[in-house]
Amino acid sequence: INFADPQRKEDLRSLEVADSPLNEFSNMLEEYHSMLNTGSSIALYRGETLFCTRLSRSLETLFTTNEPVVVDGPRITWATLVLAAGPAYDGSAKLVIGDSHVDLPEIDYQLIRSGRPWRFLSPWPGSDDCQNELGAIEKTREELSNIEQKLRR
Incomplete structure (x- = not known):
């Protein structure tokens, strides 16, 4: 995970947005996908210190x-x-x-x-940074799981 070279100017938003339009949600997923593909820190871009x-x-x-x-x-x-x-x-x-x-x-x-x-x-x-990263990944995983459950209803 690359903690050293932040390229983004703004933080990733939480995936738990109640009523986001589908295209906005799709853009958010693409941002997360891009972060994962470049090996960037999810914690860093979710605003963790x-x-x-x-x-x-x-x-x-x-x-x-x-x-x-x-x-x-x-x-x-x-x-x-x-x-x-x-x-x-x-x-x-x-x-x-x-x-x-x-x-x-x-x-x-x-x-x-x-x-x-x-x-x-x-x-x-x-x-400590590794623990924060694991926490951010777990939180993101939970958000995705919640979204999946909502979509199945």
């Missing part, structure tokens, strides 16, 4: 920019880059992470190579 989000924001303050400089591909967060680089990065200042090509300034490159940012995030995600 996750510890990893605070860690990710704090991590940004260590670097010269709020986000890594992506020269080609989708934007990524520092947390995504640090987690991909690992505790003992030994590569160049030009990284490829997924579809993103990143060019690190020398000072940020040296910080990544030091392993300190990775130790700041480790363990990732924390057990």
Whole structure:
């Protein structure tokens, strides 16, 4: 589950909407489906306060920019880059992470190579965030079950 790179601007709504039109409900289901297909955190997008989000924001303050400089591909967060680089990065200042090509300034490159940012995030995600994710998944499952029961009536 990707806790590091939120792409959506707005939260997912609860599936327990009493009298939503079918097309609106279908759009909501598609949003959930998209989140699951991309491996994104349901808890994060249902508005849960996750510890990893605070860690990710704090991590940004260590670097010269709020986000890594992506020269080609989708934007990524520092947390995504640090987690991909690992505790003992030994590569160049030009990284490829997924579809993103990143060019690190020398000072940020040296910080990544030091392993300190990775130790700041480790363990990732924390057990509390995992519990919140499981809770959000269970709540979503219950909502879907309730909807299924309503449709069968």
